[in-house]
Amino acid sequence: MSDVTAAGATGRPGTSDLRGFWRWVRAWLVAPDRGKARLLIAGVVAMTLAQVAIQIRFNTWNRDFFDALDKRNPDAFQYQIMVFLVLAALSMTAAVYQLYLKQLLQLAWREWLTRRLTKAWLHESRQYQLEAGAAEADNPDQRIAEDVRLAADLSVDFVVGLLVSITMLIAFVGILWSLSGPLDVVLGGMSFHIPGYMVWAAVLYALIGSGLTWWVGRPMVRIQVRRTTAEADFRFGLTRARESSESIALIRGEADERRGIDRLFGEVRGVWRELMRSQRNLMWLTSAYGTLAMIFPTVVASPAYFAGAMSLGVLMQVGAAFAQVQAALNWFVDRFPSIAEWRSATSRLVAFQDALDDLEALAADPEQTTISMEETKEGEPERLELDQLEIALADGTTVIAGASATIEPGERVLIKGESGSGKSTLFRAIGGLWPWGGGRIITPPREAMAFLPQRPYVPLGTLSGTLTYPSSAESFDKDKQVDVLERVGLGHLTDQLEDDQRWDRVLSLGEQQRLAMARLLLQEPRWIFLDEATAALDEENQDLMMTMLIDSLPDSAIVSIGHRPGLDAFHTRTLMLEKREGGAGFRRAAPRVVSERTRRRRERFLHRRMPV
Structure with missing residues (x-):
């Protein structure tokens, strides 16, 4: 019987966080109480595609604008200014409504997930049983209030960002391929013909950056999990002191409570220092990576410009297209700190759900030895x-x-x-x-x-x-x-x-x-x-x-x-x-x-x- 109780008291640390969270996504999209989830998703996708289309038009405008400057053509310059104003108005409208629809989607997703977890928690004494035996599901209030918010908000952010990156990549790889042309390189007496070399340069640059980011930043996921737990324990200690204020005052226990709270905050301070060191190391990398990205496409494309193979406008268009391709490929690099925070919140939520599922299975399985x-x-x-x-x-x-x-x-x-x-x-x-x-x-x-x-x-x-x-x-x-x-x-x-x-x-x-x-x-x-x-x-x-x-x-x-x-x-x-x-x-x-x-x-x- 002790084996049974141990299984019921702990979560399953081996459960995949991504797989567990994906179960919630699928359940939400087919749930009767999903609300306007599908309509909101369609709206976000539509606004995202509209933004991508506007950025493609901005890319050709970039070429025409700088060509007008290069040719000192005031009429063409004024026309391009008008085009810019129209594109800017459309871009702002698409951005505003994409943000609004995304926030509605985040709120709807958070509301559904909160209701689902709260219902499972406050069901047939599960809330008491977790407190009595499930060490893996401590501070359920923190998990439902804070971790659900982070998981929902960041999940939608990631999906929308990934959608933007993929569509931008598809759109601008073709533009960059056609504009950059081939590159002939001679190494060791051997000649190499590289078509669309700017695309390969962007891919290589992004792969190097992503690999280094993962290598430098991988401890952040583990540290974020510990940080969230330490913050929850510290908040619980403060709440407990507030709720027990009369008893503490009557027995003059303030000094001991301060020592306990100082100890809990010491855990917070220690894990934050670890996180700061990890973020500092990652910042060195991302700062250098971003700074080099400002000049890298121009340097790579400059030989064709100096050879007269492209105009200034085309050079600027190539640089803008390269920046879009690089930004799409850099999705992982740019969002790695947020990914670590999302993994932390998701890991705690999945452990919480696993603990609830264990209790449910304990009650439902006829082979389990229970009362x-x-x-x-x-x-x-x-x-x-x-x-x-x-x-x-x-x-x-x-x-x-x-x-x-x-x-x-x-x-x-x-x-x-x-x-x-x-x-x-x-x-x-x-x-x-x-x-x-x-x-x-x-x-x-x-x-x-x-x-x-x-x-x-x-x-x-x-x-x-x-x-x-x-x-x-x-x-x-x-x-x-x-x-x-x-x-x-x-x-x-x-x-x-x-x-x-x-x-x-x-x-x-x-x-x-x-x-x-x-x-x-x-x-x-x-x-x-x-x-x-x-x-x-x-x-x-x-x-x-x-x-x-x-x-x-x-x-x-x-x-x-x-x-x-x-x-x-x-x-x-x-x-x-x-x-x-x-x-x-x-x-x-x-x-x-x-x-x-x-x-x-x-x-x-x-x-x-x-x-x-």
């Missing part, structure tokens, strides 16, 4: 049944082994055990969050169950939306919302139901736990699962909350995890988790008989007003 989750079949009495349940950590360590129990509707069962016996992990397994292990769990229908962890989730938005979560605020009458708040002792908040605040900061943990209890009173689930859900309340308020819950929902089953002795009085049965060699298991306790004293105590609490 089998089943819902009570229609027509059968609802129940919670643990059948030879084995629960393991993501690394394969077994924490619960061979646990079996059945809980019937309306029962109130307390699960106890010493720290580390696996109580909270059992809670997650029952909720379907924890796939690692074996055996079977039969649960009531998911819509009949409600789970309250020790720290309730408090979403962003109004207090009304927080109270009714995950249902909408409109799902429950406002009078009923006010009533349940008053019943749990939060009556002082009833006039703030429509206030939009960070309620996770406004409310204390005890108030958040009361708010979670109010949700139960609204939703009235048939099965309630509590994991230390009253731990932040004093014993008196805990007893009152439990009493109110039982009397308000008398037919609902309650399964609690807790340590306080006072909880025993509110449950009719206890399941004790005992640590054993090979994994904890249940030791059954005798059914609990509620004493007359406890019954009177509950009645007394029921008729008292909940203190604020």
Whole structure:
């Protein structure tokens, strides 16, 4: 079973980034929700071809303009100025709309990819399972927000740039071939006739530049991956310090937090220095390459000009055509730093998708050893049944082994055990969050169950939306919302139901736990699962909350995890988790008989007003 869990916890580093990303491209182009993707692509291609056609016309204009200057012909010169203005207007129009359509395409591609990854991430507890076991998919927020943006934007940029380069190359190679003519070279007494020699010079120049660029810049891909990871870790450290600001301040932990943040930034600084050195080395090459390119075509073509075989205008046209061919062939050289950044973002996204796919495969493959989750079949009495349940950590360590129990509707069962016996992990397994292990769990229908962890989730938005979560605020009458708040002792908040605040900061943990209890009173689930859900309340308020819950929902089953002795009085049965060699298991306790004293105590609490 440990082999299975290891496979489910990590991505597949051997997966090809390009192949993985190409899967997304194909999926997007055929997806029903692709929007106007194909129309936008067609528009970008059309604007690109228009720009290429204008550049071809500019090339012939270049010849005619300089010939007019060479012949000192003012009429031809003025005419060429008018031609230039028209071409410039067309070129600007094509460039503006190509950019606009390209940006629309980038946004559409990013939106689709973000929705796809978010849907896969926030699906059947995958987001929790990744945090628990998938080390290869750290910082999913960074991957979805930043890496998707980079991957989408740069992908479209690369495709459009490659399209421009290919069409420019096709168009201007013919022009350059026809203009440059042959070159006769004598070496060692042997004569060589080279047709279209300027084309071969451009190809040779670009090949040398591309080869040197790859050789000098290849470490950048690896460094960019490390840089992105270091930046994500640093941002996570800052976010964690902000979210835990109260706890840090109370224990005076600022100095330690600064040391941790300094360490994380040290990783950022170190990897940036590596990247800067790599970019510096590459800049030496590209700067020299670009500077030589300014004069290289003129030098190569100058013998024909001095021999009178071409005019000044033709020389300038040859230089412009050479520059276009060279620019097309230099696509790799010019974009190598961006390619390294794109590979980094793509590599992280593919690893993220691989981790999600592993979890999906783990759940779907019948041969994999995982916890089998089943819902009570229609027509059968609802129940919670643990059948030879084995629960393991993501690394394969077994924490619960061979646990079996059945809980019937309306029962109130307390699960106890010493720290580390696996109580909270059992809670997650029952909720379907924890796939690692074996055996079977039969649960009531998911819509009949409600789970309250020790720290309730408090979403962003109004207090009304927080109270009714995950249902909408409109799902429950406002009078009923006010009533349940008053019943749990939060009556002082009833006039703030429509206030939009960070309620996770406004409310204390005890108030958040009361708010979670109010949700139960609204939703009235048939099965309630509590994991230390009253731990932040004093014993008196805990007893009152439990009493109110039982009397308000008398037919609902309650399964609690807790340590306080006072909880025993509110449950009719206890399941004790005992640590054993090979994994904890249940030791059954005798059914609990509620004493007359406890019954009177509950009645007394029921008729008292909940203190604020």
